[in-house]
Amino acid sequence: MKPVEKKLIVNSEMENLLIELIKSMNECQRFYFSVAFINFSGLQLLLDPLKEAEKKGVKGKIITSTYLNFTDVKSLEKIGEFRNVNLKVFVTEKEIGFHTKAYIFEYIDSYKIIIGSSNITQSALKSNIEWNVKIVTKEDNQFIQDVLKEYDYLWNISEDVNLDFIKRYESFLESLGKIGNPHQIIYENKKYIVPNKMQKRAIENLERLRGFGEKKALVIAATGTGKTYMSAFDVKNSHPKKLLFIVHREEILKKAKETFEMLLPNEGVTFGFLTGNHKQRNVDYIFATIQTISKCLHEFKKNEFDYLIIDEAHHATSQTYQSVLNYFEPKFTLGMTATPERSDGNNVFDLFDNNVALEVRLHEALEDELVIPFHYFGITDIEGIDLSDVNIDDIAEVTKRLKINERVDFIIEKINFYGHDGNKRKVLGFCASVDHAQYMANEFNKRGYKSVCLHGNDLPVIRERYIKRLESDYDDLEFIFTVDIFNEGMDIPSINTVIMLRPTNSPIVFIQQLGRGLRKHAGKTFLTVLDFIGNHNKAFLIALALNGSRYYDKESLKVAIATGFANIPGCTHIQMDKISQERILAQIENENFNSMKYLKDEYYEFKKLNQGRIPYYLMDYLKYDGAPDPIKFIDREKSYLRFVAKVEKEESLNKLLLNNIFEEAIKELSSKLPLKRIYEFVIIRYLIGNEDITIETARQEVLKVVKDVDDDSIFHAFECLNQNYYDNVQKKGKPKLFQYNDGKLDKSQTFKGLLENNDYKKYIEDIINYGIIRYEMEFKSDYYGVPHFKLYEQYQMIDAALLSNYRKIHSSFRGSGLLANGNEYFLFIDLHKEKNIKESIKYKDKFINSQEFQWQSVNNTTQKSERGKNIIFNKQRGINLHLFIRKYREIDRKTQPFIYIGKGNSIHYEGEKPITVRIELENEVPPNLYIEFTKKV
Template identity: 50%
Template sequence: MRNSKLILNTQDENFYNQFVKLLSSCKAFYFNVAFINYSGLQLILNELKKCEERKVQGKVLTSTYLNFTELKALEKLKEFTNIQLKIFDCEEQNKGFHPKAYIFEYENEFKILLGSSNITASAFKSNIEWNIKTVLKKEENFLNDIFFEFNKLFELSYFVDEDFLNEYRDFKEENKETKRFSYAKRIKINAMQKKALHNLKFLREQNQDKALVIASTGTGKTYLSAFDVKQFNAKKMLFIVHREDILISARKSFEKIISNKEMGFFTGNKKDLDCEYIFTTIQTLSKHFKRFSSTNFDYIIVDEAHHIASKSYNCIKEYFKPKFLLGLTATANRTDKVSIYDYFDDNLAYEITLNEALDENLVSSFHYFGIEDLQSIDYQEVNLNDIQKLSKLLMVNKRVDYIISKMNFYDFSGDKRRALGFCVNKEHAKFMSEEFKKRGVSSKYLTSDDTIETRQLYINRLQSLSNDLQVIFTVDIFNEGVDIPNVNTLLMLRPTNSPIVFIQQLGRGLRKIEDKKFLTVLDFIGNHERSYMVTKALMGNRKIDKDSMKLSINNNFSNFSNAYIIMDEISKKRVLEQIENESFNTLKYLKEQYFEFKKAFNFNEIPRLTDFIEYTEYISILDFISYAKSYEEFILKVEKEENYKKICEDENFLKAIRFLQGLLPIKRPYEMAILKALIKEENLNIEKVSDYLSKYLHEVDIETCEHSFRYLAQEFFDSSQKERFLKLVTLDKMHLSLSEEFKMLLENDLKKQLLLETINYSLIEYKKIFSNTNYGKPFLKLYAKYNMQNIALLCNFNKIHSSFRGSGFLKYKEDFFLFITIEKDKFTKGSKYHNAFLSKDILTYSSKPSMSQDKGDGKKLIDNKKYNVKLHIFVRKFSHVDKKVQGFIYLGLANTFKYKNNKPIDLELKLEKELTSNLYEEFTKIID
């Protein structure tokens, strides 16, 4: 490393002397250190005082790691007016804090001490310590990396104020040496809750009176509802649960957040009618709801809201008239023919996926081991859907011994093994339980034949430390909706044929509790042709293309911050080969995914588009639409469905549904929101439509509304588009009406349902990705995916959109749009251009062959700032994957950094926001 020196504590030199020298001469300092003791702080007090007198500003970040930081040291540092002092709460973040970095800023450079020394007297001079001193110029990328990480940690941490010091002092005085201090125990709003609260407030500002939150068990839904009740300032609140055992914990959660309200129960045994906040079960409420007036509660919360379609909830749907209704659920999987989104006016306030929950540290960390199944088990001759043959294949004693040996080898977190084993069928579950018992492992099998009371009895025994039950084997009854907090082991004993089922099963062990450090997942991967499904499940929406999956496998899924995913070499090789050889766009593959989805949720009917919303990162209806032009036409290819066959014989219906689904996924809400309003109203003007759009956007742009009116009226369509798509509206002086052809379609109940379903699906998915931010013009969100055809719409291009084209280069007014493909394939092999990332913020780009530096667009390109030209950068790695065109990821704005040559001009572009590490790796790593 240039300008670097190893610093040791010896008779000739020591860390302390280097430290004091740098502190006494710098113009600012930044310390990131695991712990600070007064013994070390005292030794640098003189230099810190001089810094204060010289008005040298400092930031100091330390932690609660192992309770080593001394209270006296924090109190003394707080006396300095020039120092911002923050503390990283290790218990809240569920992470150790080990950095020892001291950054000193000078006029033209930074000097950095990086190594092993904390701020203690022994670390300064007498301990065996290794530290490196390095000098970095201010423009060096490495320095940007350092400050990016420091600022991220500083943002996550608490300021050390009097409240913190008092709480830390109390903790120290109680001498809780075996316990870990956490300032966060006062219930801090987590990232999911913060976003949801923002969205709930926004919806109410748009006069919406209900909303839905979807988040997995353990991510803080009940606390979220309490925070929102407080934000709403509800005078009377009703909290409804499905099971009585949840009531007490729900009330306790509310009491931690709200202290000025009287809280009570409304159950079979207790009816606290006079309390301001009441917690009840739907069973009791449905029988006695008329003991309250219809307007008694201004805020009602429905827990496990996916049950709201059942008759027992009619009192909520028809009798009570709250000012706001909030639905909480871990799944939007409907229980009848009605979508849960319909009940909440499609107001999905927030949904958190497994990957997001892991990233935000809302669920337990897990250690996944992909283990090669017993070599004598040959899956290749067995259809995985032939359950009887499959179970017979797996019910062998040798495999039981193998599973127990691996279970004992990897062991578990905690004092007792609490395992769930997921089996093929009831016979397999029974077999496993009996064979485990023979080998001295206490176990039980539970199936749908067992009553809820029996299931709960054995769940309680599994959780109890005093009971010897270690393993419950099951089939599908624990896939969803069951909360067994201290499960610490999952045994995946059947081939994974569906990423959705895998994720449901994984979720059963991810409840985060204090005594569980991690969940152990043992997955026995056989030689069947669907081994790669586990990778699809684990990656979810992290995958960009096949290379993403292969890169993650080769890197042991390093892009998971709160999980360890390890596959043995044989399983890894098998999965990589399958990913390479599988085409994800064939009818055979898509059909299998469709029927696995139906099977996972026991659908006896055709799944609706909104049924897929919760599982978009594992199965996408866009693939079905891409293959068959519409979801309805895909259904005709895989199902014998007379109703769909009949409606698809209507050419106008096909032209309408293809147009709507051809817009998916929508990149702005205007067109679909306008259509939804128009179906309700039959005619609209610009002033009226802005009220409907305000539900989706903080700021509604009137110019874009007008453009959307004209777009829907096909003013920007070419002749072939007008032939392909039905004209849904007519436009007269910015007054929009339904076309006669579209009205006729809407007279048919099924056609209307499917058309509205597409519109609703598009808007719910839009809100999930884009929230309610107005991205201006052009309407572009960082890291969202786009194709070149999207840009005309998002710029409000006011001519025929198909004329807005170019080969990797588009422009509209002072916006230039550069579309860059990194890797050449057979679709781009004729290209002479070399596009690559040189760093996280520098990439190369070759202009159109006709461009020169001294005129026109070429002149503006090389000096974009001078000409006020914005360069929008879109990048993809491959043009096609499995013969399917790939979208571009929007990387934001860039400016020309260097350039050379003419016709074409070769440029280096500097991004205004550098790439994330994951994206940089995606774009630069080559996978063989």
Template identity: 60%
Template sequence: MPNEPRLIVNTQTESLLQELKTSLETCRSFYFSVAFLNFSGLQLLLEALKEAETAGVEGKILTSTYLNFTDPEALRKLREFPLIESKVFVTDKTGFHTKAYIFEYDDCYKVIIGSSNITQHALKSNVEWNVELISKQHAAFMDRVISEFNDLWERSRRVDDEFLHDYTELVRNLKETVTHQSLVYEKSTYVTPNSMQTRAMENLDRLRGIGEKKALVVAATGTGKTYMSAFDVRRERPKRLLFVVHREEILQKAKETFEYFLHNFHVSFGLLTGTQKDLDADYLFANIRTLHNYYESFDPGTFDYIIYDEAHHVTAPTYQEVFDYFDAGFTLGMTATPERGDQQSIFEQFDQNVALEVRLHDALEDDIIVPFHYFGITDIDEVDLRDVSIDDIDEMTRRLKVNERVDFIIENMKFYGWDGEKRKGLGFCASREHATYMAEEFRKRGIPSLAMDGENTGVERREAIRRLESDESEIEFLFTVDIFNEGVDIPSVNTVLMLRPTNSPIVFIQQLGRGLRKYEGKEFLTVLDFIGNHAKTFLIAIALNGQRYYDKESLKVAISTGFAHLPGATHIEMDEISKERILTQIDRESFMSMTYLREQYQEFKRVRAGKTPHWLMDYYTYENAPDPVSFIRKKNTYLEFVAATEKDDHLKELSADETFIKTLKWLSSMLPLKRSYDFALLRALAHKRLITTAEAHSEIEKWVEEVPEVSVEHALCYVNQEFFDSGMRERTPKLVSYDGERAERTLLFDKLLNNPEYRAYILDVLEYGLLRYEREFGSRYYGTPHFKLYEQYQMADAALLSNYRKSHSAFRGSGLLQNGNDYFLFIDLHKEADIKESINYNDKLISRAQFQWETPNSTRQDSERGKNILHNRERGIRLHLFVRKYKQIENGFTEPYIYIGEGDALSWRGEQPVEVQIALHHQLPEQLFTELTEKV
């Protein structure tokens, strides 16, 4: 072992938790001394402690009653480990602040001393400093550490039944005192927006600043959308406000929220419902059913600000009449599920202005939801699902109904525990029969449970939820098939059981999300997933990875690092059998095969209750939906993919129109967008016959904070096909003509737009491209070249994004491309074995801040190009680095490069090629560095 001291901090690739688990795997014995110990932290160590005990490792854990922060449940749990002794230093006037972890090996000790207690945040996400030292046995330092520990151990009290009873009662009484006694005087003016709400309001300000009158906020239930809208109203101070809801039961709560935040506004608040009609109120809160009967009582311009809660309903006819009638100064839509309606896109209703979109990773990072602790547990051998189709629900149910499995599930529930006084759990099952079976078996084993499914009435469901949430009720579990996937709010849920094979990452995240709502006293959600040997087990990894765009390599690295890129105290742990099973399946699967893509498509269709996803925008609205660009890469356009998959003769007829399909193919080839300018112009011209250069500028600024005139003009020239080569012009119908002052759509574009079906497909691609760009790039202007750090790019993108004014097809085929003073270095980190290189290239990341690159073979140090590279700073040359791990991961499909920013030449050696050491302007994120350098 190394003797140099080492600083351990919590980052994306390392944490104290990781170090403790690794040390427990190899030590002979261990001794922990921490000021306090919470169950949130102990749960993360349970598996490692169990394995250590299996290996015969003995341990002592010392904590204290300092400020009564230590969790009685954690102390109770430690008593279940026969080889672990636990004691508590009872603090009175003497404080207790130690944070030390000691591991004994055959010939030395490892000591970690620093700032971390055993809590989920201290072990994983807090800013903590812990120093690791390796010391030989009987060294003076180590003797002192062991002596101090033993002294504290002797002065401490053993955790016996009497102590646990007394301490538990003390903590419970203290909690009740705090709960019923207001210790802080809180005024609404002191409540400040969280990061999500702040970002939303900043974007709303930007959109209003450029003259937009509508905007949409997409965020999950429980993330504070109503508060955000109240904050924005408090800032805008409209004279008249209309707040519209779909469900009357949330109307009063919304009104109370606004009254709380706007208590000093000197405005009247009223309701418009079946029983109350305060039509003259300044701030009116209405349900849509009643408003639909009364909206013509108001002048269209009555309200300065209108808010539509659950805005995904606005495409319905009842809403449409109201929505189209009013002409407010500003209209805000808020939704958790922006599903496309039968009439038209909700995004179109709000002029494609998405002020904010909060997905699971965003919510975890912003601390809007609680972290989850996921444990992937290999299912028992008696459950064999290798040859069962995911669609054969009856057979799946039959094989899952195993009494030994129920015992195994309960055994693991008891081992991992839960957060809170009462266990409140949801179990997701394969079928109604399976849910009924699980509820019955749990009841037999003394765990009061109910089964719920789509055949239960709304009243029955609400009563079951009430009983689960009530601390006085005996019900601990609700077993269900799919009715609680989304749209149901059960904040106090602290346990989720995944009891069937995952067949959809979308459904997996929806089910996980049922337990992530914040709730008083709830620190985390426990998720137990019983992983069997089904052929599609690897879908779990795709769901947990949480990134729509992935390849085999990035997925394997995520698994091997425990999904370290997930923010905060969220923890994912799979046992070795499950990991190996998933990694093997990923190696075997071809993510770009037609078979796999069809399966993804069909599963997405099932999630939508069998409704065919005709539009790209259908995918945009679901977190963890398949990436439809994969379908486009396979069949050139999404329309052609659906036509082939559904064997739809009408879609095939649409595809037969050469001009239309060529247009759709060209637009689709630009997905995913790397700049919004071109699609912004095309969308504007789809709605207006011509636009001036000034109007073009305004259309682009709807999507970015600023854009220089030269880039606007370049985009106009691009859609005018000025940078196309002859082959590209032949393949691409001309939609736009530009004369230097204005852009006008062509007769051909007119003809396409006059066909309702063609128009719908064209607008769908444009809408999807722009909104996906908004999601991935935001509204920031990245300069010229328009590169965002750590985004994916192809070589030809560099021509577009650097305003290259010659044929863009010239940007390919070489690892070094140039536009003026911008040099673009495209680098493969691993060369294919079958490529005969004339030189043994040695391009690699030396560290997160330094890159080693070898120039093209012909480059000499004294050539003009060589001087520009080696003396780039003095000569005003910008070196842009793009790297990829492999050129191809799946046969026939070229991987994109990742932009890692600019760099400057530090030193160099050799000729033809020249080996150059490059200092990166931006240190690589640890997770990306690991992904690019680690072999799995």
């Protein structure tokens, strides 16, 4: 009898072996595993299905081996805790290896067998290149009988895992550990280190900026992602004769100097320290603390150094740093920071001429493996805690409700169940208040878990003492409970567990807290994150933080939750229990992300993180990973300033906005955000400081931020700024800010007048800088040609006119599903009608699969018409079909953007008025996007 089902399972964005194993364990009657290796990074991902099987009485057998000593003791001990699982180990001797990777699931009248290459490790289950074949067939199949017979044979010759076996195996591994890593031999030439992806991108961008005469730049990347290495590589490329590297804390200085010495061994330069204890002034490359260099500035010439590096550049707005930056005149200054947020409210971007050479947020850092993966478990809090009727900002009341002994026991139970990476548990617990942190530390100590409470009022020396104790493998301190001091700045690389013990009321804070444990550290392969999710009304903010996108809608969030955040890269695993998932999905469904109430709440929460200061500028929102998208505020009131004035009832802002020309000017500039091409804003930025600009100068300015540009697009940008393609309605009431004369674009008298007022100028510059920097973050430095479309970016219909250099009134690019500019055809497609409105007509526009799409033309199109022929024979006729797709036209009464999925070619057609066309896409739609388009939640 033939198998009823065969399937190849690979690890991809669409699927992985872990998903298949969890599903199978939840549905089967018995399971049998035989794998060469089990380590805790993989086993932790299967703990919940193992527990669920235990509850249902589903029994299992697991065979693993001592082959190459990869299986760890912690995994054997953990499996032993499950009463429903029998565990045996095949002890490898002599030349016999043990390589099996088989997962067998027994059902009422059939078996599912998965045989392939995956052991139980996080990377084998989620991210490695693995091939596993799934076969489902009746139990009387000969293949099944052969597999079960072989399994029984292995089971009978393997050893039972009992306490005696574990002790012997543990002693053996410890003895091996004394002579080095028991199972890992890596060929590595330490002198030959190459830049990672992040470092390469930064170096390329720095090189380009310098090539166009820029003298300053900022690099933003998470702690532990290799910024110091990046700066050393850039120094190696640019060969400065003299270098000054400045840091805020002396302990960083030694590591920085060692990195430079290692990467520049044959450059013929000398290295030295300038600190309180060392005064090595007569060297080529000086590594100095800010405290020391600021006191001996005048011992150096102003142009002494060719290259100046400021580490932890968010401190550079302080007076001490300013004195140093204002004194020296280097050829180039590089700032590096994990966060451009600055507590004194000053703008770090301005210090580096708003040149952001690179920004790496959490998702990119995970994708490029610059930080370790995390395993997030969203756990429904105990029933005894009710936060449904409490304001999360009422810290005293929240604290009171969280201080319950039963909850402490529940938290400890979960910490013990999920475990941690490494031998010693090293935990940061984030609490609602100092009182709550102190309570948690006391209660944990009472139960025998060595803990301390640390908060902002503790002296630095006390903090450092406890951090060292937590980091030490030989100290019994395991838990630090804290409130705010570890959100940003404080670094404990060896942290292997983060527990969230307070309601999340800000995606920014959540990401900062999560980030505390993501730094790479020897012997640490993943971070365990336990989040205790209560029934408070903002629980859905967790989903915003985990989704990793500042730009979200209700539908994409719901799909992310329902698919276990499949868009998260690598071995990172996000799992919410069923109650938390349903609660969060219900909150998202009921929330209107476009309502004034929601926008105000989002704004006020952000203001709180801004030390309570009004965030007057759009640039403030670039400081934090997880910040709200201020474009939503602009959409509401036509300019960010008007939104703030309305929310704050701020008299000074209302006074500024009394000038109708100023308000119309910032509305005009704000309407172009977020930028889909950068040319116009680069031109405006230049014109703020200059009278006029030629095509050639504009080209040079644009090439500072992108790798290439065509002259026609720059000329088109000049025409757009001259308002050539506005209709009469658009022109009415809009100030003319620029005018095109004799091959040059000039500032109008109106614009000159606005720039003479410093307050007006600041807000205009803010819009321009925000537009440019945000564009660079989203589009990088790539050139997209004409039409200027980036795959999977969001667009409105009218954007196609601008980005294809359309030379007629742009507002005509609306209304129809097919718009054209010469040989460029733009297909704008709605997959469904409005969300929550019953669909009365059956839409024929649909995905056939991730590489093919079925599209129906407008009703009056015939096969013999020129337009019909251009569509159905597009390739032969040189017509480019560009597809833009959205799931719903409207959500919560707001028009949704389209997603550009690239070009396609007609491969089949049928019917008249309309014509139904099957289009083969030139780019296969990425799995996470395909799921979002096609999955209904």
